[in-house]
Amino acid sequence: MTQAPTPSAETVRRLARSLLTDSGTGAASGTGPDVRPAVAGDEPATWWVGTRHVLRLAPDREASVRRRRELRLRDLVRPHVPIALPTCVAHGEWAPGLLAVLDTGLAGATAEEHAVSALGEADLAGLLTGLREVPPRQAETLGVPRVSPRSLEALRRAAEAAAERLAEADEFDPARLGQLTPPAALQLAAQPGTAVLVHHALTGRHLVVGADGRVRGVLGWDDAVIGDPAEDIADLARAAGAPAAVRAATLAGYGARPCLRGLWLARCDAVLHLAEALTGRTADAPPALRTRLRRAWEPILLERVTDLGDGDETV
CATH class of the missing domain: 3.90.1200.10 (Aminoglycoside phosphotransferase (APH), C-terminal lobe)
Known part of the structure; x- marks a missing residue:
């Protein structure tokens, strides 16, 4: 299996800016939106983008397949449950064959x-x-x-x-x-x-x-x-x-x-x-x-x- 690159804060910032722009949501001016790891770790795969979005980076192709399925499953489940589920704002590849999903954040x-x-x-x-x-x-x-x-x-x-x-x-x-x-x-x-x-x-x-x-x-x-x-x-x-x-x-x-x-x-x-x-x-x-x-x-x-x-x- 090809080793995924280690995402840096600058890589995540550029990716988030591109996804926000493509989605029509808009991006912060200047260097781009503030980004920070959502969970501490040497190679974080989940990042806060500003205060309203979460960016998740699939670490391998198998995870990418599951994430694509998840996007469709959440839409199937949403009408049946009284609890909020994240909504996908945009998605794309952050490395060849590896999915990046930008979701709305949930307060709490x-x-x-x-x-x-x-x-x-x-x-x-x-x-x-x-x-x-x-x-x-x-x-x-x-x-x-x-x-x-x-x-x-x-x-x-x-x-x-x-x-x-x-x-x-x-x-x-x-x-x-x-x-x-x-x-x-x-x-x-x-x-x-x-x-x-x-x-x-x-x-x-x-x-x-x-x-x-x-x-x-x-x-x-x-x-x-x-x-x-x-x-x-x-x-x-x-x-x-x-x-x-x-x-x-x-x-x-x-x-x-x-x-x-x-x-x-x-x-x-x-x-x-x-x-x-x-x-x-x-x-x-x-x-x-x-x-x-x-x-x-x-x-x-x-x-x-x-x-x-x-x-x-x-x-």
């Missing part, structure tokens, strides 16, 4: 900075409801892949081994995973015919949250799939806390089975991710992963009172 911070309020949970419920309303066939025609549900039992076994490593580092009590027994993991298997459009990356960084706790926007649609809705519930559990995620999913019409499946996907993933970070196998920082682990393991009433039986699927 992230779910890592602001807690989601009760009204924010209703916003998340509207998001989950809207995703279920998007016709899967239409999403697939855009190139959104269909993926099979993960095995919760296989994930449980992997998390048990990871929990032992965390116990040695005094990070986690592996006995907590005993709540998810092998029969329960099998009982919480994804049910046939429940595949929907799944955002698949509802992390704290992708949820735009206002100071009042309302969810103002959702970013990062290039990883979307047709698949298990419990994956989005799991992401929300790590991003906003297990109680908020389950309440939002319940408001969206999901029953106990997908809610509990999402809860345990989140908990097992959080254990695995922190264990990987402590052994240097992931770039995510341990403090952020500890926060996600804590949020995923927040207790919820549903797991204490639910006796799963047949027919407890999504509605």
Whole structure:
């Protein structure tokens, strides 16, 4: 694979000026618009352009394909959800075969900075409801892949081994995973015919949250799939806390089975991710992963009172 060039601030400034001009939005006079990396890093791929736009640079051709699909998918999703999605102002290539997308910025911070309020949970419920309303066939025609549900039992076994490593580092009590027994993991298997459009990356960084706790926007649609809705519930559990995620999913019409499946996907993933970070196998920082682990393991009433039986699927 050809190595992408490292984008400099001057390269980004010239590109942003060209895209703004081509879009008819206009560009700043003089040297061009102010640009700054949106996330700290040696080779930033996302830049603020002024205060109203965000420029994203695809690092490789595969990412370029996903970004082009994302532009079409956002237009398909937008009428179904009550939360803002970025709007593309202009796009072009910043290097041969590598896509650059200039989007409108969304006002607010992230779910890592602001807690989601009760009204924010209703916003998340509207998001989950809207995703279920998007016709899967239409999403697939855009190139959104269909993926099979993960095995919760296989994930449980992997998390048990990871929990032992965390116990040695005094990070986690592996006995907590005993709540998810092998029969329960099998009982919480994804049910046939429940595949929907799944955002698949509802992390704290992708949820735009206002100071009042309302969810103002959702970013990062290039990883979307047709698949298990419990994956989005799991992401929300790590991003906003297990109680908020389950309440939002319940408001969206999901029953106990997908809610509990999402809860345990989140908990097992959080254990695995922190264990990987402590052994240097992931770039995510341990403090952020500890926060996600804590949020995923927040207790919820549903797991204490639910006796799963047949027919407890999504509605």
